[in-house]
Amino acid sequence: MKQEGKKKIWADYQKEIADDHFFYVRSCIRQSFFPGSEQFFLHMMRNILGKDVFENPSHTTCTGIGYHSDIVPSQTIMTVVARHFALMKEAGYKNIAISCVTSFGIYTEILETWKHIPEELEKTREYLFKATGREFDIPENMAHTSDIIYKFRDEIAARAKNRLVNKKTGEPLKIVEHIGCHYAKMFPKSGVGGAEFPRVLSGMAETWGGQVIDYPERRHCCGFGFRQYLVQANRGYSVSNTAKKFASMQPYEPDVVITNCPGCNMFMDRWQYTIKEMEGTTYGINGESIPVLTYEELAGLVLGYNPWDLGLQYHMVQSEPLLDKLGIEYDSSDKFKTGDGRQMPVPKNLINA
């Protein structure tokens, strides 16, 4: 394809991302499993990039996991999300920063529905007022938190202490990125690059020195499937889909997987453990498993933060092989210490440990 043609197509997938003054909404899964990631995002935004990010403790779940497992009706989730918009309006903010890919898909779907069916918007206004006495405005700008890091990727690169390069060989790190179905596939033009040109994470990885692997099942679902994981009897669906992705990426020998969605991260980490337990299969080189990092954890490593303050030790697949490739020095004795330096017991049977 000629260069102009490519540029024209890419222009359709450009996304306007606000520059400052964000109202932050958390993710049930990211804050439960990767609390260090959310806190590092806030730290980086406020203290490194000098941005204003506001959080109101009264915001709740968006109910998205319930909605996509079909126990929460559409009008209910619209009104819960409208309550978040009301809290944002009351605090004087117009740009929303969303920490969860499921929430991001839902917020986008709701705004699209209101555009197509304005009566649904009016009904939501009535329901919210009746239930809470609150009123809301539609956000002027809506971004997933990875969109915001993508926007500031050059500023982060300028402050980098570590580049995503194998220190011993000098070669770029081989990176698998997984952007998540509800970021890329529901409303492709609401994400950077959509499903066709996944750019949000690859943009960060390449800017920070890495090389992104384009493998056959790059766009395949992580396997969450909501009810297919939530109910024990269905988990074969979930682990099988993850296995399919890992088998597809394995020949490219990735050094690390980075994920957009906190759920995808948890599954791609935990199912590697499960598959290893079930059948002894591992997907990294030399019998190792592949560390799966959030984009905040990746940014933290690039900026030279202590991996144990980011929470890398709280994945099943441990990240020392990756840290060694990057030439990042770490203190193993600090890994399982409390914030005030007290030694905790060392957990057993972790992977790559």
Place this chain on the structure above:
Amino acid sequence: MEDIVGLLQKDVRFEEGMKACMNCGVCTAICPAAEFYDYDPRKIVDIVQRRDNNELIKLLKSETIWYCGECLSCKTRCPRGNTPGYIIMALRTLSQKLGYFTESEKGRQQLAIKRTVGENIFKYGYCVAAYAVHPEMHPEQGPIWDYMLEHTDDIFKRLGGQADGESTGPLRKIPDDALEELKNIFEVTGGNELFDDIEKHSEKKAAEMGIQFSREGIDNEYFIEVYTANNGHHTAHEKTEEDEAGR
């Protein structure tokens, strides 16, 4: 008899997801559920498009509508702008309203989801929270999860959070007035009604199956049954009796 198409048309997901299907099957080609289960979203859309009430009732009672994982990969790829995943969501909602979901093993699982994720929303203000992911129900979480639950306070403090604490931060306690507003929203918008439908029909089914049922909690035979039962006839690769007999 219920006018199923009329009821489906009241659902915004149906309105947004069902245009005109030309049966190309791209949705099935891209579908992660179709690869694992005996599932074909093209056929679902085809049945819905035919508007045959009897066929639709069969569908609402079937295992089939519960196989989708709602990844919505189909939304990206349909050349006609249909979204089989949204049609499934409308079918599932209706199946629960009309009580048909208890006719299938996969449909009956809705009680397990309501009793876990649904009740987390009211209790904690979260769909999922670390302290509500019990290792005995989640062996795949591995030893790191037992460890995180044993040392939640210390771990969260080091990483900058505060499990169940007041004010901002990861896993903060959701204030009581916010929980109250959430409950009011469920009441006003039909969320509680759907919860009640799931409970009512599940209780009835439990009695029919002769399985012990409690009106709350997860420590009862019916919950355990629907959370764990798998008859082995759902996936695309399992052999039928006919295959076994070499026919």
